[in-house]
Amino acid sequence: MSASVFRNAMTLQFPSLSENESFARVAVAAFVSQLDPTLDELMDIKTVVSEAVTNAIIHGYEGRPDGIVTVRATIEGETVRIEVEDQGKGIEDIEQARQPLYTSKPELERSGMGFTIIENFMDETEIVSAPGKGTLIRMAKRIESRRKQALFN
Amino acid sequence: MAFQIELEQHRKALIVRLKGELDHHTADLLKARMEDAIEREGALNVVLSLRELSFMDSSGLGVILGRYRQIAAKGGRMVVCDVAPHLVRLFEMSGLFKIVTMAPSEQAALAGLEVAL
Ligand SMILES: Nc1ncnc2c1ncn2[C@@H]1O[C@H](COP(=O)(O)OP(=O)(O)OP(=O)(O)O)[C@@H](O)[C@H]1O
Ligand SMILES: [Mg+2]
Numbered sequence: 603m604s605a606s607v608f609r610n611a612m613t614l615q616f617p618s619l620s621e622n623e624s625f626a627r628v629a630v631a632a633f634v635s636q637l638d639p640t641l642d643e644l645m646d647i648k649t650v651v652s653e654a655v656t657n658a659i660i661h662g663y664e665g666r667p668d669g670i671v672t673v674r675a676t677i678e679g680e681t682v683r684i685e686v687e688d689q690g691k692g693i694e695d696i697e698q699a700r701q702p703l704y705t706s707k708p709e710l711e712r713s714g715m716g717f718t719i720i721e722n723f724m725d726e727t728e729i730v731s732a733p734g735k736g737t738l739i740r741m742a743k744r745i746e747s748r749r750k751q752a753l754f755n
Numbered sequence: 756m757a758f759q760i761e762l763e764q765h766r767k768a769l770i771v772r773l774k775g776e777l778d779h780h781t782a783d784l785l786k787a788r789m790e791d792a793i794e795r796e797g798a799l800n801v802v803l804s805l806r807e808l809s810f811m812d813s814s815g816l817g818v819i820l821g822r823y824r825q826i827a828a829k830g831g832r833m834v835v836c837d838v839a840p841h842l843v844r845l846f847e848m849s850g851l852f853k854i855v856t857m858a859p860s861e862q863a864a865l866a867g868l869e870v871a872l
Contacts, residue, residue: 620778620779620780621780623778623779623780624776624778624780627810642840642841645810645841646841648810649810649812649841649845652778652779652810652812653812653813656778656779656812656813656814659779660779702848702849703849703850710817711782711786711817711818711820711821712813712814712817713813713816713817713820713849715813715816715848715849716812716813718848718849719812719813719845719848722844722848
């Protein structure tokens with residue numbers, strides 16, 4: 603077996619339009635498909651990308667269509683790292699934002715579950731944010747490839 | 756994939772069949788269609804049929820909770836049916852099953868509402 607670790611990377615950048623939410627999650631899922639993930643793992647990835655990108659659009663840019671959302675994904679061996687970044691409003695109190703059911707926009711019928719879902723579906727989550735500067739969400743998940751499972755079974 | 760909504764006014768409940776991907780972009784349409792059926796057509800109970808829903812995130816949870824509050828205020832009930840395993844996890848995480856019942860099929864959902872009435 604080769605000792606070298608498989609590496610790959612991608613970057614997406616798009617304006618803060620809700621049309622791009624499905625585009626972003628489908629693109630990242632297609633990229634992650636190289637690791638032959640299970641359908642459940644793929645659904646987890648799609649969901650967290652959707653959560654983070656939606657947050658950038660709704661909270662970061664507050665619905666303005668002229669913000670830029672950046673999505674980066676890397677594969678290193680069996681680990682997928684995903685970053686979603688905006689240069690929007692930023693988060694004042696990150697601890698509060700992470701609480702299940704906390705939302706600053708109840709009038710928009712948000713459930714306050716986005717960060718909770720991300721933290722549940724990913725192995726690692728980090729939120730870097732500053733008011734007026736923007737928000738960066740870093741996430742990582744190890745993919746139990748189906749191919750490998752089949753090989754060792 | 757596009758998002759589609761099919762509404763059927765059954766004797767005991769409004770049946771809402773969802774198809775495709777429910778996210779922030781498509782949630783507004785669902786909100787408008789259901790609000791209309793609940794407010795103007797007076798639907799009381801709602802059966803949400805998710806068999807053909809291929810994707811949903813927290814935006815979906817928000818619309819569902821919003822419509823639940825709307826019918827609960829009038830004494831109505833909500834049942835979700837044909838929920839895929841990954842959506843069951845999402846519902847469990849959000850505590851939705853504390854207020855909304857889950858049924859294996861539309862028929863079972865309607866039967867459950869009959870009994871409860
Ligand atoms: N990119 C961001 N920029 C600024 N604020 C953010 C950002 N992401 C999240 N927040 C803040 O963190 C809070 C919690 O986010 P979370 O995704 O958990 O819930 P929500 O978006 O309010 O509701 P839901 O995700 O269930 O629709 C938000 O209400 C918002 O105040
Ligand atoms: Mg959110």
